[in-house]
Amino acid sequence: MKRINRLRRSIRFAFARKTPGASILGLIYRFFGAFHEELDDLQFLLRGGLIKGDKMGGLSGLPNVGKVLEKNLMEIGINTPEELRDIGAKEAFLRIRLIDPGACLHMLYGLQGAAEGIRYTALSDAAKDDLRRFFNSL
Secondary structure, eight states: OHHHHHHHHHHHHHHHHTOTTOOHHHHHHHHHOSOHHHHHHHHHHHHTTOSTTOOOOTGGGSTTOOHHHHHHHHHTTOOSHHHHHHHOHHHHHHHHHHHOTTOOHHHHHHHHHHHHTSOGGGSOHHHHHHHHHHHHTO
16 A cells, blocks of 8 residues: 555656656556556546546546447436446446447456446456356356
8 A cells, every 4th residue: 555655646747747748557557567456456446436637537437438338328328337337237237238239258247347447357356257147158
């Protein structure tokens, strides 16, 4: 946690100075020496709007949610992270399949991870097995 707090201060400092060429990921790589798990956690913090002054938020601020998935979620009437959590990943996926028949298993993993607030690669094996059985039953 100390490392994360120090990184938050470094990022705020870089933005306050408007340092040319200072990218958030560049600071993270320099600060952490590119430790993969820590980078995933920090990218989640950055995308989730947990760093004071961060302008991101909403669905795109969730882990695993890019522009395409955000568009699909908004098309099916899910506009906030709370709505996604209330509906659940499986129901959201079923609705997305109605508008995008090419929706794949990894999108389902991504939805579950977003609903839980974690990267889909961090889902437990039991959760992945459950989602895989659900996907194969469709």
